[in-house]
Amino acid sequence: MLFVASCVAQFNATAPGAAQPGAANETLVSVDQPIPSFFAIRSCVPFSILVLPSKAPPAGAPGSPGANASAAGAARVLFNASGDVINGTNATVADGVLAIQLAHGFETHLPIQLIVYTDPARPLSYAAAYGSGDVVVGPGAANGSAFEAAGGGGGGRVIATGVDVQRVVITSSGTSGHHVHGSFDTARVRASGIGVTGLNSSRPAQVAARLGGITTLVADVPDGSSINGTADGLSKVVYADGQCNVQSATPLFRFPSIFGSAPMGAGAGGGGGLFDTNKCTKVAPEAIGARAPLPATTWTCGIIVDGQTFCT
Numbered sequence: 001m002l003f004v005a006s007c008v009a010q011f012n013a014t015a016p017g018a019a020q021p022g023a024a025n026e027t028l029v030s031v032d033q034p035i036p037s038f039f040a041i042r043s044c045v046p047f048s049i050l051v052l053p054s055k056a057p058p059a060g061a062p063g064s065p066g067a068n069a070s071a072a073g074a075a076r077v078l079f080n081a082s083g084d085v086i087n088g089t090n091a092t093v094a095d096g097v098l099a100i101q102l103a104h105g106f107e108t109h110l111p112i113q114l115i116v117y118t119d120p121a122r123p124l125s126y127a128a129a130y131g132s133g134d135v136v137v138g139p140g141a142a143n144g145s146a147f148e149a150a151g152g153g154g155g156g157r158v159i160a161t162g163v164d165v166q167r168v169v170i171t172s173s174g175t176s177g178h179h180v181h182g183s184f185d186t187a188r189v190r191a192s193g194i195g196v197t198g199l200n201s202s203r204p205a206q207v208a209a210r211l212g213g214i215t216t217l218v219a220d221v222p223d224g225s226s227i228n229g230t231a232d233g234l235s236k237v238v239y240a241d242g243q244c245n246v247q248s249a250t251p252l253f254r255f256p257s258i259f260g261s262a263p264m265g266a267g268a269g270g271g272g273g274l275f276d277t278n279k280c281t282k283v284a285p286e287a288i289g290a291r292a293p294l295p296a297t298t299w300t301c302g303i304i305v306d307g308q309t310f311c312t
Contacts, residue, residue, distance in 0.1 A: 129156030
C-alpha cells in the first residue's frame with residue numbers, strides 16, 4: 001500500500017510505474033492524490049516536507065507541481081520520489097491530524113519531494129518534526145488564530161514563514177530549534193537542548209520564554225514588544241527592540257562570595273558576570289537577523305533508511 005488512511009478516506013494505493021523495492025534502476029514516480037482536510041501535521045520521516053495552501057502553490061517553488069497543481073480548496077499530497085520510497089511511506093489522517101511515518105526501510109539516490117497542500121478553509125495550526133526531516137510551512141498555510149511548532153528531538157525543524165495568527169507556541173528540544181516568521185500578537189517559547197530558536201514578528205508581540213540547556217532564543221520583534229520569562233543553564237535571549245526581562249531561575253552560584261563581593265568584579269546582577277541573573281543580550285537592529293537567519297531548505301536526496309517509524 002502506498003498510503004493507508006483512517007476511516008475518513010482510502011487513498012489510491014499504487015503509483016503507476018512504481019519501481020519495485022530493491023530495483024537496480026530507480027524510477028522517479030509522481031503521485032498526486034486527495035486526502036481528508038487536516039489542521040495538524042506530524043512528521044516522523046527522515047526527509048523534508050513542504051506544506052502549502054492548496055489555493056496558491058508558488059510558481060517555481062522547489063518541486064513545483066506545474067500541471068499537477070492542487071485544485072483550490074482541496075487538501076492533497078504530491079509525492080515525487082522513487083517507487084520504493086513512496087511505497088515505504090505511510091500517511092494517516094485521523095481527527096484532523098496528518099501523521100507521516102515509515103512503513104519500511106529503503107535506499108534511494110533520487111530526490112524525495114513531498115508537498116502537502118492544506119485546505120484553505122482549515123488553516124494549519126500545528127506542525128511537529130519528530131524525525132530528522134524538516135517541516136517547512138509556506139506563506140498562507142498558517143493563517144488561523146494560532147500556530148504551534150513542536151518536536152526537534154530527532155534533528156528535524158519546523159520552519160514556518162508568512163504565519164499570520166494571534167498566538168504562536170514553540171516547543172523544542174535536542175539539537176534543533178524551530179523558526180517562525182510572520183505576524184502575531186503573543187508567543188510562548190519553551191526550548192531546551194542546544195538549538196537556536198528564531199522568532200520574527202512584523203507587529204509588536206508579547207513573548208513568554210522558558211529556556212534551558214544552552215539554547216538561544218532570537219526574538220526579532222519591533223518596538224512595543226516585551227520578552228519575559230526564565231532561562232537556566234547557558235541559555236539566553238537575543239533581541240534588538242522592545243523590552244526584555246528574562247532572568248535565570250537557578251543562579252550559577254547559589255551562595256554569596258566569601259570575599260564579600262563577586263570574583264572578577266561581577267556583582268550579583270551586575271552586568272554579565274558569574275553572578276548575573278540577566279539572560280537578555282541586546283544587539284543592534286541591523287545585526288539581529290544574522291543571529292538566527294532563516295535556514296536554507298532543500299529537498300532530501302540520497303538516503304538509506306532501515307526500519308519503521310511511528311508517529312503518535
